[in-house]
Amino acid sequence: MRSISQISSRISAVRSFQTSSIRLWEKYENERYYAPGEDPLKRIWHGLTYDFKRWKRRYEAARNDAFKRYNPISHTKSSNVFDYELMPFRTEVLIIGGGLTGSSTAYWIKERFRDEDFKVTVVESPDRLENTRSMLSSGPITQQFSIPELIEMSLFSAEFLRHAGEHLQILDNDPPDINILPVGFMYLARNEEEAEIMKENWKTQLERGAKVAYLTKSELQARFPFMNFDDVIVGTYGLENEGLIDTWQLLSAIREKNMTLGVQYIKGTVEGFKFENLGIRPEPHYLQEGDEADYSAIDERKLRAVLVKPQMVGASARPIETHFIVNAAGPWAGEIARKAGIGCGAGILAVPVPIEPRKRVNFVIHAPDVPSFDIPAFTDPNGIFCRPHDAGNNFICGKIPTRAEDAKTNHSDMSVDYNEFYNDIWPFLVKRVPAFKNSKVVNAWAMYNDVNTFDDLPVLGENLKYNNFYTMAGFGNYGPQMAIAAGKLYSERIFDSAYVTINVRKYDMRRIMNQKKYKEPLKCSV
Structure with a gap:
């Protein structure tokens, strides 16, 4: 028979505060990021080891999951596990704006293609989101247009x-x-x-x-x-x-669903864009001597990445490389477009996105x-x-x-x-x-x-200069009811290369360039 002192010592041992240190394979998401050209050798080594460390973390996470432990290897690469990095280095689709329009777009993309390697990232500014219709609208739904x-x-x-x-x-x-x-x-x-x-x-x-x-x-x-x-x-x-409808309840439900699908939300501010020059074409006849190289380089560049400043003290902007950019910034969609040079250049770039708060x-x-x-x-x-x-x-x-x-x-x-x-x-x-x-x-x-401010109707479509920059804004006078359908239509543009459900091609920037206004006499209220 055990003595009382032995029993009490075992009880105290069980009740004692226990901690576990973070393992080596769990620390990789906090590693330093090496920008292109900063340290080529370390950057190459980081790129070679990054995927292996990620697979290691997912393998260990699967072993501790009751639904995945029988075959953790199958979940190492294909499982829809959320990445815990503070900011991704690259993403397939980057959506600017975390309101109903941006979150709906992310939902329809991931609902259509649930592959974790097809990353969708949403950049939102909480300071601006709290003043938009996604948070404060009364949520009207009507078809009387x-x-x-x-x-x-x-x-x-x-x-x-x-x-x-x-x-x-x-x-x-x-x-x-x-x-x-x-x-x-x-x-x-x-x-x-x-x-x-x-x-x-x-x-x-x-x-x-x-x-x-x-x-x-x-x-x-x-x-x-x-x-x-x-x-x-x-x-x-x-x-x-x-x-x-309660727009805040709807937005919360979509965001929670998106996170389970692997969408990553980043609290930050878009400060600019990174361009990639594809080459310099022959001199245009209208340029003066000395301007040819600069204008040709600007005319040939393409959008490659978005400069995002995370919402934290002392942080600086970092580029996130992406293939598709969705401008769903709502009242500030025109400001985001100007940061990409739209409305500030010559030719096609001289036409601004006329969205204002x-x-x-x-x-x-x-x-x-x-x-x-x-x-x-x-x-x-x-x-x-x-x-x-x-x-x-x-x-x-x-x-x-x-x-x-x-x-x-x-x-x-x-x-x-x-x-x-x-x-x-x-x-x-x-x-x-x-x-x-x-x-x-x-x-x-x-x-x-x-x-x-052009004709009070939404702007939907790619910019004619940057075909990977898609604007989805201008729904102000019609409430949040258009956000769900707009997100669905953009997912069709990515995967089907055309609008399938509803053809909204005529609402892109071409009507603004041609000064062709559409009229909607009866407006829904906000």
């Missing part, structure tokens, strides 16, 4: 969101909840000209598969007796696939007398919009400014002026729905929208 491509993109996104729990579910986790609030959108026409435009748009929507009702004034009054339609002739009302303000009001379950998400022809926020008689309202009003706004000032609600919004809300008379403001915020 006049352009067929926008209708089809919204229908695609609505179908995806209907099954988002299945698409974005992670193994052994509950399906994510993106808090869909089904509600129909209503648009109104006050005169014969607006009514004729609305009817033509309605026919286009029906042809594309949208479920939208075209209602006369008497039908509107019968269906929504608590609203005032004295100045209205006709209106349209969405019957299916319309509503509101524009301030938008949303007000949350509490109106106890308004029927929150029966009221539609309506938008007046004057730009005033209102939609239910939850079942507690709370509503989100605001105004889509005209171009003249937008030009007078100080977009660098993100403060909220509550007089804007009481002077410009509230009187129209009370006129449309008299029950809003007893409402009060409970919250408000300002955010940035990515607005195309």
